[in-house]
Structure formats: structure tokens, C-alpha cells
Amino acid sequence: MKCEHKPAQDPSFSRYAAETMLPLLLSLKQELTGVRTADDIEYVHRTRVATRRLRACLTIFSPSLPHEKIKNWRRTIRDITRSLGEARDLDVQIDFISTFISRHIRDECQEELFFYSDHELGHHPLFSTKQVEGKGNNDEPGSDPLLFCTRSFDINRPGLECLLQRLKARRQHIQPDLVKAADRLELTAVPESMISYLHELKIRAEIEGGTVNSQFSYEQAFVSIMTAISNLFWFEPWLNEPDNIHQHHEMRIAAKRLRYILEAFSGLYECGLKTEIKTFKSLQDVLGDMHDCDVWVEKIPAFILDEKKRAYRYFGNPDFFSIIEHGLSRLLENRKNRRVELFNELHVLWDKIREEGFWDQLMEKVSHPARFSFIEDGVQDNDRPVTIALISDIHANLPALEAVLADAKQKGATAVLNAGDSIGYGAFPDEVISYLRSSYVLSVIGNYDLAVLSKKWKTGRPRSHDKQAAMRFAFQNLSKENRTYLAGLSREFRLRVRGTNILVTHGSPDQIDEYLDRGTPESRLREIAEKARADIIITGHSHLPSIRQVDDVLFVNCGSVGRTEDGDPRACYALLTLDPLSVVHVRVSYDISRAITAMQNRHLPGSFTRMISEGRSHDDISGHGDPA
Incomplete structure (x- = not known):
């Protein structure tokens, strides 16, 4: 099976991203006018909501957005969100206190409540000139005492009115800062830049035939x-x-x-x-x-x-x-x-x-469309059983991955779930990630993936030079785009298909590097089952295939696609069928010589070629522990 990569920017997704974000940007520009005039507190609120929605979109639509610009766009939009934060808080608090006074405080005598500033105190009978001379000097807006005079009033009202006046004074004081923030946003020209890019993106996607x-x-x-x-x-x-x-x-x-x-x-x-x-x-x-x-x-x-x-x-x-x-x-x-x-x-x-x-x-x-991610044109037959391929621990072995996905497709799999550790040890880290993405495989991140991305070979002092070389090679041979994709993967995800709740994670739901396989005590599996809220829990990490059932919860360890450790060098994956339920592990032969030749050409340690050719762990080959 030849590796044919689909374009990173899916035209349909790009069009949808543009059509979703453009109205938010236009709304932001309109609301900023109201922020400047401060005629209505809802302008600040709607502006903040628009910026937060845009920030969410910049993350979820990042595959279609220019990587060199996203960071600046996100920072600029975040700055306007933060600049409006205090104003929005004050608006809410002022509105609440005003409502609280009107609903909870009753002035039984219906008498007017007067406020006096410090310069009026000398003329008021309640306060002497001596008292006024003791006042301090504070330039903060609303810092002078607010004094009250009436013959009879609710004892709760003065304090609330005092608080309300302080809040209003502070809100008025920061209004010029809001105007400056709006002006700064205009000077950056970021909204215009985003609008221009999204318009072009939409047109380009339409030309390429993208549907929503x-x-x-x-x-x-x-x-x-x-x-x-x-x-x-x-x-x-x-x-x-x-x-x-x-x-x-x-x-x-x-x-x-x-x-x-x-x-x-x-x-x-x-x-x-x-x-x-x-x-x-x-x-x-x-x-x-x-x-x-x-x-x-x-x-x-x-x-x-x-x-x-x-x-x-x-x-x-x-x-x-x-x-x-x-x-x-x-x-x-x-x-x-x-x-x-x-x-x-x-x-x-x-x-x-x-x-x-x-x-x-x-x-x-949200799981329904994902069930059919692996078949051409998304053709769906809801009357047939659903078959899902379960893979894990590819470890940058592209020939093994290609063979497994081809076999799964031939056996009727309509979706592929990947339990992580997609890179490391093998010669094709970037190619594997690109192939997973182009095949619409739904993946979680594994502990080895995390170790590579965090450059653990520099700070974690790996137990062997071989592992150090594997991590360094994987990191250096990943494109920036695929590093970003890998780093954005979750540690777990859930699906619900045909009434069955499925949880996918690399190790256990509690710990990414915990082994769940045939050697795990039943008491531990029961503990996990009680709190997992899942009918089927799919894991990898151990490189040893297993199927166990505890308290109506099915635990499936996929085994390893690219680095088996049970003495069988063939690639291993599982086929899960729902309605009716069945799980079976599948062994697939692949072109091991191609994987070995690539390792040798890229000067990876010889122990790695022995691992995949003999189906044994790094521990068995080298005598060192191998937690990955």
C-alpha cells in the first residue's frame, strides 16, 4: 500500500472555519464602537464574548489557519479580552447592587437620601469643622467619604449606596483605558488581517470543491x-x-x-x-x-x-x-x-x-460521524454491525501501519482508534503521523510521544544511549506541523456507538504509563471499572495483546502495531464489532526488511532492528529496563 498523503488543509473544513469565524470578527468590530461610547453595558459583554469565541476558534480551526500568524492573532485577541475584564466585572457588580437595593432595601419613610462630599461638610450640622480638618489626601477616584443625612432611613441602605458610588466612580475612571484598548486593536490591523485571510480561504475552498x-x-x-x-x-x-x-x-x-x-x-x-x-x-x-x-x-x-x-x-x-x-x-x-x-x-x-x-x-x-471515518466517501449502513480497528504503539513503523490499515479496511473496519505511542524507535516518525492524519485515525497521545515532545532525552537522563538516540531522532525528524498536531492530542477520548460507551487511553485512565494487560490484578481492573463510566476500555502501552472482562466492563489491550514484544514479529491490532459485540486480535505480516533498511540508512541503533525482527522488548535485547 503506497503512502498517499491528503492535503493538510481540508477544503471543506477550511470553508467551515471561515464561515464560522467571519461573523465573529464582524461582530467584534461593530461592538467596539459601543465600547468606546459606553452607552450600554452590553457592548463590553458582547465584545468579550466575541473575543473568547474567536480564541476558541483559533484553536479548533488551527489546521486551516496560517501557523506563522496564529500566535500573534491569539495574543492580540487575548489582550482585548483582558483589557475589558475589569470593566465587565464592574458593570455586573453595579447592576447587581442597584437591583439589590431596589429589591431588598425598603425606605419606609420614603425620605430622600443626601450625599455630601468633604468640601460641604463644614456647612452641615452633623459634622464639625474640626472633623473635616482631619481628612487625608487621596487622589483615587471616589476616595472621599460619602456622607448621608436624613431623619429616618433603612440602616442597610447607606452602606450599599456607598459601595455603589465607589463602583461607579471606578468604572468611570477606567473608561478611557477601554477606548485606548480599542484604538490599539485597530492599530494592529489584526481583525482586518484575519478577515482578509478568511475571505480568501473561503473562496479557495469553494474553488477546490469543499462541502461543509x-x-x-x-x-x-x-x-x-x-x-x-x-x-x-x-x-x-x-x-x-x-x-x-x-x-x-x-x-x-x-x-x-x-x-x-x-x-x-x-x-x-x-x-x-x-x-x-x-x-x-x-x-x-x-x-x-x-x-x-x-x-x-x-x-x-x-x-x-x-x-x-x-x-x-x-x-x-x-x-x-x-x-x-x-x-x-x-x-x-x-x-x-x-x-x-x-x-x-x-x-x-x-x-x-x-x-x-x-x-x-x-x-x-458527536461519535456518529466518527464511526465511519475510515471508509470512502463516508458511505454509511446503519443496519450492519459496526466494526472498528483498534491500534496502538506504532512507534514510527510505517510499513507495519500501512499493512494494518489495509488489512482492517479489507475486513470491513469503518473507523480506526489509536491508543498512542505513534513515534519513537522506528525510522518514519513524520511519515507515520502524516499517514494517521490523512487516514482520519482518531488518536490519543502516549507516554513515549510526550517524552519525545518534551525533549526528555535532554532532561530525563534516559536509561540507555539507544533510547536517547531514539527520542532525539524522533523529535528532529518530525515536522513542526506534526509536532503541533501530536502535542494537541488528548490523553483520552470517549465515544458512544450503538449504545456502547468506549474509552480510549494509552495506559490506564489514571496514569498514562500504567500497564493494563493479562498480568494486571483483577482487583485493579475492578477499581478502574467502577469509576471509568465506560463499557469498553481500550489501551496499549504494554505491547502485549489481551482481552479481559471485569464487572461487565471489557478491557482490550491492542498489542503493538510496530514493536511487538511477545515473540511474534508480525504487526498486531484488534477488531471490535458492535451490535453484536465481539473482539478479536489480528496478526498481519508486513515488509519488515523495508523497516530494517530504513533504520540502518538513518543510523538508528542495531538493537532496534532486532526488536522488530524478533518481536522482543528492548529489555530482552539489551538487558535494560524499557518503560515505553
Whole structure:
């Protein structure tokens, strides 16, 4: 089977990327006008949302974007997001305090509440001239005391009004900075550069005949969505810790990113993923309200301390401070109580989402196109069993990979899942990664892949010179594009096919270099099965094929495509069939002499040629341990 590489920039995916990003850029330019005028707080909000969606798109659509420009584009868009951060926070806080006052504070006497600045105090009967002379000098906007005078008013209101005025003063003070940030963005010409490039990209894709719903587009959607889901579930244990505000905040960010990714790829799906986007919006809102409460709980005591110091500085006594303390204390207590309520609401919402089968339905939707990634033109027959090829540990052995994929295709496989360690030891690291990409193989990253990318041969002191040479060769013979692709792979991904939940990871779900094979204690497999939320767990790493079942969970170790270690030098992979379920390992002969000749021509250690020709581990060949 001859290696024929498809173009890196899939025309259909490029067209979809352009059509998704162009409206966001045009919206950003329009909203910046409103940011300058500050007529409506929603301008800042919509601008930040547009920049965040663009940043998500720059990541998920990177295969179609110019690598030399992405870094600058991302940095520029990120800078505008950050420059609007404080303004948006203040807008939200001002709106909340205004609403809180109107809903929770009642002025029974309906009397007017007056504010007095320091220069008016000498003329007011409540404060003497001596008190005024004790004031300090602070140029910060809104730093002067705000004094109140009325015969009868709610004791909570002055403190809240004081806080509201401070927030408004600060917001007014930073408005010129927002104008400068908008001007800086225009001077960079980044939005115009992006718009120009995307227009050209769209036209070029249309000329090349790209349609929106290409298999590559669905593959990218699947990988991005499943990675984001995995990141969100990482925070699930902290739902049992009500005081762990940092992890709850990070979970909010993960939910937001997942929602942006769903929105970006929604056009690929007939349903538009509307239900899923709405669900994540609800989850994000609850987590966002919790975060707002956490901010208030941290902010109010600091504000109380500042106002107390300010009162002493101006008057030399705490009398004035006692006027505003009540309302601030009430607000603090309110936010603490609301935080508890929201945490309980989060539990109810999370449990409801799970009980309604939301995750299974979402995975089924995004996994469906990925099931047919390996057949020509995506021809689908939903009445036939689904057959998926399971591969792992290719270790840069291109002849073995070509033979395995050809055999899997001949046997009816419609998709290929790769459990990692695609490079290292063999002579074809770049060719293997390109071939996996052009064949639409869905891959996770392995521990050896990570070691190569992190240049572990420089810092980790490998146990042998052979391993050091293998890592260095793999890194130096990977193109920059393929390094970026490999580094972007997740440590695991999940699919749901024909009602079956499938988890793919290199080692174990807990540890990337843990062996799961026929030697793993059943107690350990049971421990993994209990928390994995999967019906089938697919792994590699050990280079030893195995199939084991524990508590209705099937553990499948794929063996190794390019570097077997059980004495059989033929390439090994597994065929998984669903509906009905079956798993079988397959041995495939390949042109080993071609792999050996390439190793020799590229001056790789002789022990490597013995490993693949004899089907033995590096440990057996050289007497050194080999954790890869």
C-alpha cells in the first residue's frame, strides 16, 4: 500500500472555519464602537464574548489557519479580552447592587437620601469643622467619604449606596483605558488581517470543491468536543467540596469553553446542538453565579476595611463608618447564603443532566460521524454491525501501519482508534503521523510521544544511549506541523456507538504509563471499572495483546502495531464489532526488511532492528529496563 498523503488543509473544513469565524470578527468590530461610547453595558459583554469565541476558534480551526500568524492573532485577541475584564466585572457588580437595593432595601419613610462630599461638610450640622480638618489626601477616584443625612432611613441602605458610588466612580475612571484598548486593536490591523485571510480561504475552498460536512470536519469536531467534555469531568470530584471555590471557578471556565466549542461546530449537525448548548448555558450560569458570590465574599471585607480606614483618616473616629457598616454586613451575609443555595442547585442540575442521559446522547451525536471515518466517501449502513480497528504503539513503523490499515479496511473496519505511542524507535516518525492524519485515525497521545515532545532525552537522563538516540531522532525528524498536531492530542477520548460507551487511553485512565494487560490484578481492573463510566476500555502501552472482562466492563489491550514484544514479529491490532459485540486480535505480516533498511540508512541503533525482527522488548535485547 503506497503512502498517499491528503492535503493538510481540508477544503471543506477550511470553508467551515471561515464561515464560522467571519461573523465573529464582524461582530467584534461593530461592538467596539459601543465600547468606546459606553452607552450600554452590553457592548463590553458582547465584545468579550466575541473575543473568547474567536480564541476558541483559533484553536479548533488551527489546521486551516496560517501557523506563522496564529500566535500573534491569539495574543492580540487575548489582550482585548483582558483589557475589558475589569470593566465587565464592574458593570455586573453595579447592576447587581442597584437591583439589590431596589429589591431588598425598603425606605419606609420614603425620605430622600443626601450625599455630601468633604468640601460641604463644614456647612452641615452633623459634622464639625474640626472633623473635616482631619481628612487625608487621596487622589483615587471616589476616595472621599460619602456622607448621608436624613431623619429616618433603612440602616442597610447607606452602606450599599456607598459601595455603589465607589463602583461607579471606578468604572468611570477606567473608561478611557477601554477606548485606548480599542484604538490599539485597530492599530494592529489584526481583525482586518484575519478577515482578509478568511475571505480568501473561503473562496479557495469553494474553488477546490469543499462541502461543509466533510469527514475531516466531523473528526475535528469529535476530538475537540470530547476533549472538552473530558476536561469538564475532571472537576466532578469537587462537586462534593462546597468550599473549594478555585476548582468550582475552573469548572465554570471548562463549561464555558465546551459551550463555545459546541457553538463553533453546531453547523455540522442537523439539530444544531441547540439542546446541548442550552444545557451548558444553564450549567455555566449556575457556576457563574457561584463565582460572583465568591468574588463578593472576598471583596466586601476588603471594602469594609478600606472604608473604616478612610473614616478614621477623615474624622479620627468610627462614628461615620458605623452608618455604612450595616448594609455591607447584610450584603456579605446574603452572598454567603446565596452561595450555599447555588451549590445545592448545581448538584440538582448535574444529577438531572446525568439521570436524563444527557452525556450519552451528546456522545452518540458527536461519535456518529466518527464511526465511519475510515471508509470512502463516508458511505454509511446503519443496519450492519459496526466494526472498528483498534491500534496502538506504532512507534514510527510505517510499513507495519500501512499493512494494518489495509488489512482492517479489507475486513470491513469503518473507523480506526489509536491508543498512542505513534513515534519513537522506528525510522518514519513524520511519515507515520502524516499517514494517521490523512487516514482520519482518531488518536490519543502516549507516554513515549510526550517524552519525545518534551525533549526528555535532554532532561530525563534516559536509561540507555539507544533510547536517547531514539527520542532525539524522533523529535528532529518530525515536522513542526506534526509536532503541533501530536502535542494537541488528548490523553483520552470517549465515544458512544450503538449504545456502547468506549474509552480510549494509552495506559490506564489514571496514569498514562500504567500497564493494563493479562498480568494486571483483577482487583485493579475492578477499581478502574467502577469509576471509568465506560463499557469498553481500550489501551496499549504494554505491547502485549489481551482481552479481559471485569464487572461487565471489557478491557482490550491492542498489542503493538510496530514493536511487538511477545515473540511474534508480525504487526498486531484488534477488531471490535458492535451490535453484536465481539473482539478479536489480528496478526498481519508486513515488509519488515523495508523497516530494517530504513533504520540502518538513518543510523538508528542495531538493537532496534532486532526488536522488530524478533518481536522482543528492548529489555530482552539489551538487558535494560524499557518503560515505553
